[in-house]
Amino acid sequence: MFSSEVISTFNDLDYNIYNYILNNGEQVIYMRIRDLATATHVSTSTILRFCRKVGCDGFSEFKVKLKLYLESESEESVKGMKEFAYEFMERTLKGNLDEVITEAAHEVVRANHVLFVGFGSSGILAQYGARYFSSLGKFSIAINDPYFPINAQQLDNSITIALSVSGESPQTVDQVTRLKEEGSKIISITNTKSSTLAHLSHIVIPYYATEERREIANLPLNITTQLPVMYILEATAREVYKLT
Known part of the structure; x- marks a missing residue:
């Protein structure tokens, strides 16, 4: 409804x-034009001009389109989560995910x-992973700085858990x-076993989620779900806890 061009x-x-x-x-879909004008501190004529900019003849038509837009977004979100849950559970039950974990x-x-290594949204999950592992007794740190100083002595008998959806992030690689x-051993949690990151790893934990990409304000974004990563991180941490 609100394209980047508009x-x-x-x-x-x-x-x-x-x-x-x-x-x-x-x-908003239940407001009168005066209510919206008051809430946004503009005149009703400004609201009408806004409606015309987004392709509506008036405020009533705008509210109808907005209602349809919100309903479609909600349905798409629910459908997407159901598809993800089915897809992930299907692959988990049929594959060897538990064995690799x-x-x-x-x-x-x-x-x-x-x-833990990751950048962007994977960097946030790297921080979460380090905290979660530490809370279960395995002290860990997260690296989301591409210039983090690496000391060979500190890496003696270390393991690196690298997170990247595509497995091709230049910073991560x-x-x-x-x-x-x-000398650090590498475990990668990534979306595919054929990526550069996977080939650098001693152990690869792929989750094969359907990739989703969108463009917002002319910027390409990868919005592939990170829920499998959360599952893998927590399942691995709990297994470590049981083994120690």
């Missing part, structure tokens, strides 16, 4: 209305140091290459 035509008042609608869409857990138990060269 958004690029917005002025400051339009952005104010747009942001309010994004945060209060469910309420157990193998990885044994390697973690034998290691003196556990390093560079960091993992350096860690591997210094």
Whole structure:
């Protein structure tokens, strides 16, 4: 409903209305034009001009389109989560995920140091993984700085758990290459076994989620679900806890 082409035509008042609608869409569809004008501190004529910019003849038509848009987004989200749950459970039950997680857990138990590596959204999960493993008794640290100083002595008998959806992130691949060269064993959690990161790894835990990409404000974004990563991290940490 709000394409990047339309958004690029917005002025400051339009952005104010747009942001309010994004945060209060469910309420806006039941508002009168005066209510929205009051809430956004603009005139009713400004609201009407905004409606025309997004392809509507008036506020009533805009509310109908907004309602349909919100319903379609909600249905798509629910459908997507159901498809993900079925897809992931199907592959988990039919594959050897548990065996690979157990193998990885044994390697973690034998290691003196556990390093988590990831950047972007994978960096956030690397921090979560380090905290979760530490809370279960295996002290770990997260590296999400591409210039993190690597000390060979500190990496003695270490294991690195690298996170990347594509397995092709230059920052992740560079960091993992350096860690591997210094003697750290590599476990990768990634979406495919055929990526560069996977080929650098001693153990690969792939989850094969269907990739999702969107473009927002002309920026390509990878929005592939990270829920399998959460599952794998927690399952591995719990297995490490049982083995120690």
